[in-house]
Ligand SMILES: NC(=O)C1=CN([C@@H]2O[C@H](COP(=O)(O)OP(=O)(O)OC[C@H]3O[C@@H](n4cnc5c(N)ncnc54)[C@H](O)[C@@H]3O)[C@@H](O)[C@H]2O)[C@@H](O)CC1
């Protein structure tokens with residue numbers, strides 16, 4: 001599991017560690033890791049042109065000390081000071097001693113940045129408030145246009161460490177070297193995208209973080225890795241028959257949208273449930289594609305036993321079916337039209353009774369439910385998912401460039417999916433995901449586990465299907481088994 005901690009928690013752990021170490025030791029650890037990463041991306045340090053963008057805090061200090069190390073190895077290092085007079089004094093002296101030089105006119109440094117082999121972004125780190133200040137914007141833009149590699153110190157300047165929000169311009173890094181702990185903003189878009197490849201440098205915070213208690217001490221975001229997913233996947237025992245493996249009911253599709261039902265069933269069949277029961281007006285289309293489906297002519301309440309329901313994909317305006325499904329005392333996944341048709345009170349009531357519900361909106365649907373603009377959800381995914389999870393007392397999987405999963409009530413760490421691909425933004429791909437998630441719910445996974453495992457497999461399947469080209473939702477469904485095998489094959 002890759003875990004990310006809030007700034008507050010990281011700071012507390014740093015304080016605890018600093019009290020036990022000689023002054024400046026932590027910064028030296030950070031700078032050594034940063035310099036090593038810079039040397040790696042440069043390949044050849046000697047003779048390379050390095051420009052440091054240096055702000056007024058310790059983030060700039062890290063950049064200056066790392067710059068000194070590179071200068072000692074023969075790089076030409078120049079530091080552009082965004083706040084001359086407030087730059088880290090020790091770091092500045094170290095750089096000068098190592099033969100580096102200082103440029104105090106930030107405005108005149110654009111050309112230098114464009115021509116550099118390496119630009120080190122030490123403008124702000126976890127102490128950053130708001131977006132990049134005005135003076136830094138032309139430099140961030142020059143770094144992006146320029147020919148060199150951009151390495152961000154701790155996190156790309158302009159990105160909010162706790163949320164991944166980027167207000168206005170932010171530095172676009174190729175590599176981010178982060179210290180002590182991942183920050184949520186490195187796992188969640190848009191921050192994740194600005195960060196590029198994230199390299200972790202252990203500065204010894206582990207004990208402070210692990211010892212933290214209460215909400216401040218626990219991780220704020222976590223990303224499953226192969227081994228975590230492998231542990232969560234349902235495995236049929238020798239004595240399992242199809243009913244013990246769970247039956248998932250799919251109440252989806254309409255005369256107008258039969259395809260949504262077919263895709264949801266396609267996802268569900270690959271998700272580990274023993275059988276898939278379909279309820280709705282698209283039974284003919286479903287059977288034509290998946291003859292193994294148990295098709296019922298009756299409504300959800302009389303369709304026969306299921307261990308979980310999926311309701312909503314392509315459901316049109318069938319509020320009665322949504323209400324019937326929500327009244328069942330089994331886990332329910334609500335997607336697409338179902339989200340609009342589900343009454344808040346009915347969903348909350350389930351949560352308060354302890355019956356799991358997983359809602360799977362994309363940003364537009366989440367915005368409609370929250371009564372805000374879509375952009376607001378996209379730029380603050382973590383907050384939006386938590387807010388919905390609190391309002392509905394349900395787990396919320398917010399689909400998008402980074403899919404995030406918040407637990408019912410909105411507290412706890414938010415799961416962030418690391419496997420997505422932009423090619424998954426294709427019609428019907430969400431229907432496959434909902435079937436897959438429902439199947440995992442029926443197999444007994446909790447709402448958060450079912451959602452995050454479904455997103456993980458779906459993302460991997462999407463990557464396998466796409467291989468750099470557009471992909472159809474059917475193709476994604478068809479590669480889920482391969483994704484499953486690759487996760488299990490990686491070993492636990
Ligand atoms: N505290 C520690 O023990 C360690 C800190 N480290 C580094 O220190 C960083 C945190 O240092 P600081 O707490 O000094 O904070 P930062 O260096 O992140 O930024 C704070 C400074 O930037 C200014 N500032 C805030 N928002 C700004 C904005 N939007 N644009 C421009 N300037 C802005 C503030 O006035 C303040 O002077 C970490 O991100 C990490 O890089 C590392 O050296 C490891 C050890």
Ligand SMILES: [K+]
Pocket residue numbers: 059121122123124125152153154155156157
């Ligand atoms: K930075």
